Amino acid sequence: MTGTPQLHRAGPALLQRARDLRPLIEREAGPAEAQGRLTTAVVDALHEAGVCGMWVPEPLGGAELSPMELLAVIEQLSYADASTGWVAMITTLENGAAGAYLGDEAVEHLFKGPRMPLFAGQGTRPGTAARVPGGFRLTGRWSFGSGMLHAQYTHSLAIVEDTGEPRMFVTPVEDITMLGNWDVLGLRATGSIDYAIDDVFVPESYTHPFALDEPRRGGAMYRLGLLDQALLCHSGWALGVGRRLLDELITHVAARAGRPGQLAGSDAFHTGFARAEASYRAAAALVHRTWDDTERVLESGARLDVRQETLLRLALNHITSTVADVARFVYASGGTTALREGPIQRLFRDVHAGTAHITSGPAALAECGRELAGHP
DSSP states (O other): OOSSOOOBOOHHHHHHHHHHTHHHHHHHHHHHHHHTSOOHHHHHHHHHHTGGGTTSOGGGTOOOBOHHHHHHHHHHHHHHOHHHHHHHHHHHHHHHHHHHHSOHHHHHHHTOSSSOOOEEBOSSSOEEEEEETTEEEEEEEESOOBTGGGOSEEEEEEEETTTOOEEEEEEEGGGSEEEEOOOOSSOGGGOOOEEEEEEEEEEGGGEEETTOOSOSSSOGGGGGHHHHHHHHHHHHHHHHHHHHHHHHHHHHHHHTTTSTTOGGGOHHHHHHHHHHHHHHHHHHHHHHHHHHHHHHHHHHTOOOOHHHHHHHHHHHHHHHHHHHHHHHHHHHHTHHHHHSSSHHHHHHHHHHHHTTSGGGSHHHHHHHHHHHTTOO
């Protein structure tokens, strides 16, 4: 690549197609949760709409959306259904990383079909890899392989023996043992099961350093590196589910207006709702401002400095904790409607499953505080 890397602007059409999928996604949300994975109809629709290629570099036939465009599409899909948004963000992040960072031999094989490949896996709790002629032998057990039941390939973190280098390894799902045990509180339709790999050979071309931020293909987006891209997708997810929670509560209250003792006549409820709305909008504004600034840095050809990296982590942590607070308010205000099976109950469970992710945990917030206080 020469000159200043440019971000691509294919987002508006793809965002509209994502919006158009909402009736289908909502209709299939219940059956998907019951079976523990997205329905075939939803997966097919995501492919047909181009969602599965939104993160893939343009030279491989993908849309290569900019960060702000990706944020908007993930938010829209997550608004329709939290599990659908989660699967879409994870699988597209990982097929984008594969397309940007893997070797030519791997990419020629993985991206040759009529559909974009779907990847799933784990970027924490690494396995081990032993270097051998032509590649590595990979062994490990990973928990919560996001979207695994929808994928054709895994994208797994392991530490290389002797050197201690963290690398990502791509393997076909036929080479893994699916361990199941998807018995969780929320995000039940994501199919994020545990899995194991036992001494499988992985060619060098099918691996890349975890911290790689110089893409083999594609432009400025991929100079973020894998971790910052994960912060982006989780931020979009939180934006979508937070907005949907508040909108569901509005619908719930409006349907009961005029009945004695209902929330529509309660000043205490209106005060609480105003605070929840303000908290969500403020947290969302921080996410949008931070990623807009990041996009401008990438477009200039520069790299993020430490403070900008801190703000990306802070924005995700803040929107996630804010949405958890919103979920508790909505659930408490929903009364018996929230207690029964339905959108509010499902969103409440999904949000609390999402907050358990390591990128949004208290350790990340403490690191942000240290840097902001001048003690990085």
